[in-house]
Amino acid sequence: MVMNPYEDMRLFTQVLDAGSFTAAAHQLGASKQWVSRRVMALEARLGVRLLNRSTRRLAVTPLGQAYYDAALRLLADLEQVEQSITGAAGAVQGTLRVSAPLSFAVEHLSPLLPAFLQAYPQVSVELELSDRNVDLLAEGFDLALRIGALEDSSLVARGIADIERVWCASPIYLAEYGLPATPAELERHRCLPYGHGGDETWHFERGGKVLNHRVTGRLRANNGEVLREAAAAGLGIAHLPLFIVASALSDGRLVRVLDDWRPSPLRLSALYPRHRQSAIAVQALVTYLQQALGCG
Numbered sequence: 001m002v003m004n005p006y007e008d009m010r011l012f013t014q015v016l017d018a019g020s021f022t023a024a025a026h027q028l029g030a031s032k033q034w035v036s037r038r039v040m041a042l043e044a045r046l047g048v049r050l051l052n053r054s055t056r057r058l059a060v061t062p063l064g065q066a067y068y069d070a071a072l073r074l075l076a077d078l079e080q081v082e083q084s085i086t087g088a089a090g091a092v093q094g095t096l097r098v099s100a101p102l103s104f105a106v107e108h109l110s111p112l113l114p115a116f117l118q119a120y121p122q123v124s125v126e127l128e129l130s131d132r133n134v135d136l137l138a139e140g141f142d143l144a145l146r147i148g149a150l151e152d153s154s155l156v157a158r159g160i161a162d163i164e165r166v167w168c169a170s171p172i173y174l175a176e177y178g179l180p181a182t183p184a185e186l187e188r189h190r191c192l193p194y195g196h197g198g199d200e201t202w203h204f205e206r207g208g209k210v211l212n213h214r215v216t217g218r219l220r221a222n223n224g225e226v227l228r229e230a231a232a233a234g235l236g237i238a239h240l241p242l243f244i245v246a247s248a249l250s251d252g253r254l255v256r257v258l259d260d261w262r263p264s265p266l267r268l269s270a271l272y273p274r275h276r277q278s279a280i281a282v283q284a285l286v287t288y289l290q291q292a293l294g295c296g
Contacts, residue, residue: 006078008042009071012050015039016060016068017137017154017273027140072274093122094281099136099144102129103224104163104268107243108293109145116288123281131222137273142282144271145289147241155271158286161293162265164242167202168254172234180237180257183213190236191215192227202239204261211261228254241266268293 011024015035018024025032043050050064060068100109105127113125128134128141136144136155150157177189183204193200193215200220204211217236221227224244231238231245232253238245248254270286272279 006075008038008045009075011035011038012042013068013071013075015051015058016064019138020058023138027138092120092280092284094279095124095126096143096281096285097126097128097141098285099128099130099134099141101131101145101147103131103241103244104145104147105129112289112292116285119288120281120284123284125285136271142272142279143285146269146271148266150269150271154274156274158270158290160268160270160286160289163268164265165239165263166242166245166249166256167237167239167258167261168231168245168249168256169237170232170234170253171255173231173236174255174257176234183211183258183261186213186215186237191217192230192236192238193217193220194224194227194239195220195222203263204258205263206261 011028014027015021015024018027021032021035021039025035028035039051046067048063049061050067052059052061106129109127113127117123117125133146134141134144136142145160147163173190180186180189183202186202191200191202200216201212201214204213219227219230219235221230224240227238227240228245228248230236231240232248237257245254249256270289272282272286
């Protein structure tokens with residue numbers, strides 16, 4: 001059976017995005033053999049080799065890359081045409097699978113998503129809260145929110161908001177260890193690193209001068225709330241986004257330190273695959289978050 005050329009395009013772009021026949025087959029709910037045969041049939045129809053296959057990985061040929069780039073543009077145009085004809089452009093609809101950092105989502109997305117869903121009654125959202133960087137293509141996500149520097153990739157990135165970070169400690173801790181006046185003084189302080197394993201490097205900026213200091217501590221965690229509570233209990237100095245510690249600063253459980261050495265804010269970005277760039281539901285959510293959080 002001959003498939004629709006547009007379906008061949010979609011299948012080929014999905015194989016490249018997923019990185020393997022196996023991953024693409026998993027996304028499609030099909031067998032690896034069927035996906036491989038379809039790509040081979042596409043190559044036979046075009047009379048060119050699009051992929052170089054090995055036991056370890058797929059490598060796209062120059063003609064395959066050209067076909068992939070053209071296919072993305074054509075599929076995006078086709079999607080826009082179909083949406084305009086069916087009226088979807090006026091009625092945003094569909095299900096969005098979204099990944100977001102745990103602490104940020106609890107603090108900011110939880111009050112925003114209900115309003116978004118009320119504004120777009122034909123849209124559904126499946127939200128996964130995780131601080132890990134999900135693989136959007138392999139795991140089938142439409143959109144991911146990320147905080148901080150982004151790796152180079154084929155994903156589209158849109159800025160959502162800037163996130164201020166602060167150093168803070170409890171009055172109890174500062175009464176015992178003193179108030180650090182410069183980053184260098186952190187060498188005699190207990191710190192609360194974020195993440196897994198080894199030391200953490202904290203970056204300081206003032207008057208165009210940048211300093212980097214590696215810090216250690218008795219407690220390390222990959223969750224901001226855990227570090228906030230540890231700092232409030234007097235275990236050391238934490239470096240956290242303001243939205244995590246704002247309430248503790250307001251009620252006096254924490255105090256800001258080294259405030260004149262604050263680094264540039266972190267950027268909150270929305271990432272999505274190129275072939276989802278024209279999806280109206282994705283664009284609606286990105287625009288809504290930009291307007292609600294600062295970049296719209």
